Amino acid sequence: MSEVIVITSGKGGVGKTTTTANIGTGLALMGKKVVLIDTDIGLRNLDVVMGLENRIVYDLVDVVEGFCRLKQALIKDKRYEGLYLLPAAQTRDKTAVTPQQMIKLCDELREEFDYILVDCPAGIEQGFKNAIAGANRAIVVTTPEVSAVRDADRIIGLLEANELRNPKLLINRVRPDMVKRGDMMSIDDIIDILAIDLIGVVPDDEKIVVSTNKGEPVVTDNKSLAGQAYRNIARRVLGEEVPIMDLEADEGFMVKLKKLFGLKTT
Amino acid sequence: MILDLSRLFGRPKSSKDLAKERLKLVLIHDRANVSPQFLEMVKSEIIKVITNYMDVDESALDIQITKTKSEDGDGVVPALVANIPIKNVKSCGR
Numbered sequence: 001m002s003e004v005i006v007i008t009s010g011k012g013g014v015g016k017t018t019t020t021a022n023i024g025t026g027l028a029l030m031g032k033k034v035v036l037i038d039t040d041i042g043l044r045n046l047d048v049v050m051g052l053e054n055r056i057v058y059d060l061v062d063v064v065e066g067f068c069r070l071k072q073a074l075i076k077d078k079r080y081e082g083l084y085l086l087p088a089a090q091t092r093d094k095t096a097v098t099p100q101q102m103i104k105l106c107d108e109l110r111e112e113f114d115y116i117l118v119d120c121p122a123g124i125e126q127g128f129k130n131a132i133a134g135a136n137r138a139i140v141v142t143t144p145e146v147s148a149v150r151d152a153d154r155i156i157g158l159l160e161a162n163e164l165r166n167p168k169l170l171i172n173r174v175r176p177d178m179v180k181r182g183d184m185m186s187i188d189d190i191i192d193i194l195a196i197d198l199i200g201v202v203p204d205d206e207k208i209v210v211s212t213n214k215g216e217p218v219v220t221d222n223k224s225l226a227g228q229a230y231r232n233i234a235r236r237v238l239g240e241e242v243p244i245m246d247l248e249a250d251e252g253f254m255v256k257l258k259k260l261f262g263l264k265t266t
Numbered sequence: 267m268i269l270d271l272s273r274l275f276g277r278p279k280s281s282k283d284l285a286k287e288r289l290k291l292v293l294i295h296d297r298a299n300v301s302p303q304f305l306e307m308v309k310s311e312i313i314k315v316i317t318n319y320m321d322v323d324e325s326a327l328d329i330q331i332t333k334t335k336s337e338d339g340d341g342v343v344p345a346l347v348a349n350i351p352i353k354n355v356k357s358c359g360r
Contacts, residue, residue, distance in 0.1 A: 183280065
C-alpha cells in the first residue's frame with residue numbers, strides 16, 4: 001500500500017526541503033521505491049538540495065498541463081536505487097497547479113511507488129492546499145523557536161480541518177547545550193504545547209550545511225548525528241519502533257573529561 | 267507562588283520558560299480564531315439581552331477575549347471580559 005506523505009511547517013526556513021530530501025533518501029536506502037515532489041513552484045530548491053539541478057528537463061507544471069508524460073519528468077537519482085524527483089517549475093507560480101490535479105498526480109504515482117513525499121512550500125495559501133491535497137499522512141517540521149512552533153500549531157489545525165488526522169511532529173535544529181542551560185525549549189516543552197506525536201528530533205548539525213553544499217543528503221553520512229537522526233526517522237516512517245536518540249550522548253571525549261573534573265564547558 | 271519565590275531570591279526566569287509562557291498565551295488567541303465580526307455578533311447579542319433590564323452606554327461597551335489566572339493555581343485560562351457601563355436600571359428588573 002503506497003503512502004503519500006506531505007512535509008509541511010507553515011513557517012519558512014525550518015528545514016522542510018532538507019527533511020524531504022533526507023527522509024526520502026533514507027527510505028530509498030532501505031529498499032523502498034520513493035519519489036519526491038517539489039511543490040514550491042517559483043521557488044524550487046529540492047533539486048539543488050538533492051544535487052539533481054542539472055538534470056531537469058520537464059517539471060511538475062509540464063506534467064499537470066499534459067505537456068509531457070509523467071515518466072519523462074521524473075528524474076532518477078543514479079546514486080540511490082529507487083529514488084526519483086519530480087521538480088517544481090521555476091518560472092510559474094502556485095496557481096499553475098490545482099488541488100484536483102495534485103490528487104490525480106498522486107494517485108498516478110501510487111501505482112508506481114511505495115512512498116511519495118511532497119515537499120510543501122511555506123505559507124498556508126494555494127501552494128499549501130496543493131501540497132496537502134493528495135496526501136494521506138503529514139509530517140510537521142518545526143524548530144524550538146516561538147515563531148516556528150506558533151506556525152506549526154496553525155498548520156496542525158489546518159491539516160486536521162482538511163481530514164489529515166494525526167500529523168507527526170519533527171523537531172529540527174535542536175541544540176542540547178542550549179536546552180540544558182534553559183535557553184531553548186526542550187522536546188517535552190514543544191510536545192506539551194502542540195500536543196501531537198513525535199516522529200523525530202534532529203540536532204543542529206554543521207554537516208547539514210556541508211551536505212547541502214555538496215548536494216548529498218546527510219542521511220548517507222554515517223558519522224553525522226543528524227544523519228543518524230534522519231535514518232531513525234525513515235525507519236519510524238516505515239512503522240518501526242525506534243527510540244528517540246539521546247542528543248547529549250554524543251559529547252566528545254574532552255567535554256566528558258572536563259565535566260569529570262568539574263570544569264565549565266561551553 | 268514558586269515563581270514569586272524564585273524572583274525573591276533574584277534568580278531570573280530562564281528564557282525558555284518565557285518562550286513557553288508567551289507561546290501558550292498567543293496560541294490561546296490563535297486557536298480561538300476570534301474575528302472582529304465574531305466579537306461584534308457577541309456584543310450585539312449581549313446588548314440585546316441586557317437592555318431588557320437596564321440602560322447601558324452602547325458606545326462605551328468594550329468586549330474582548332483575554333487571559334486570566336485560573337482559580338486552581340498559576341495556570342492561565344482564556345476569559346471573555348465585557349465592560350458595560352450602566353446608565354440606568356429599569357424598574358421592572360427589580
